[in-house]
Amino acid sequence: MSQKITTFLMFEGRAEEAMTFYRSLFADAEVRSLTKYGPEGPGAEGSVTHAVFTLAGQEFMCIDSAVQHGFGFTPAVSLYVDCADEAEIDRLYAALSDGGGVLMALGNHGFSTKFGWVNDRFGVSWQLNLA
Known part of the structure; x- marks a missing residue:
């Protein structure tokens, strides 16, 4: 298998909302896989453990981090x-x-x-x- 690079987006509780919003904006968009935390955690129940989605044929991954971080997204990327x-x-x-x-x-x-x-x-x- 050849190496593959995929954009990975880490949210804190809004991953599914973001994914749904982005999919509404771009053609050829779909959710390929989506798993969520259950009541056992460690993330909030119903938040995204891991998801793979596409926008205009480009693949992305996202999660809702179960850990609060002192950083977020930056325009540097x-x-x-x-x-x-x-x-x-x-x-x-x-x-x-x-x-x-x-x-x-x-x-x-x-x-x-x-x-x-x-x-x-x-x-x-x-x-x-x-x-």
């Missing part, structure tokens, strides 16, 4: 999306920035005719580019 048209970039920018924060407003920044950078409501950073 972001998900980069080349959008096919203006309607797509506008839709994704609006949805992903809703409840999150804007790092770079959607516009012409010289290196791209239309680009925006946001943190979503879960803290995950997204760079959106009009291809």
Whole structure:
């Protein structure tokens, strides 16, 4: 088997909510596997032990950490999306920035005719580019 690299997202209780939200935004999206903590823990009952999902054919993994951490997501690592048209970039920018924060407003920044950078409501950073 050849080596494979997959983006792994660690949440603290909102993994399934994030996965559902992301799947609503991208075509060719599905949950491939999902397991949850039961009453025996160690995480909160019903939170995600481990999940694998795809967005636009790209595979991701996520969990709800059973341990509280002193860190979260940072814009130093972001998900980069080349959008096919203006309607797509506008839709994704609006949805992903809703409840999150804007790092770079959607516009012409010289290196791209239309680009925006946001943190979503879960803290995950997204760079959106009009291809």
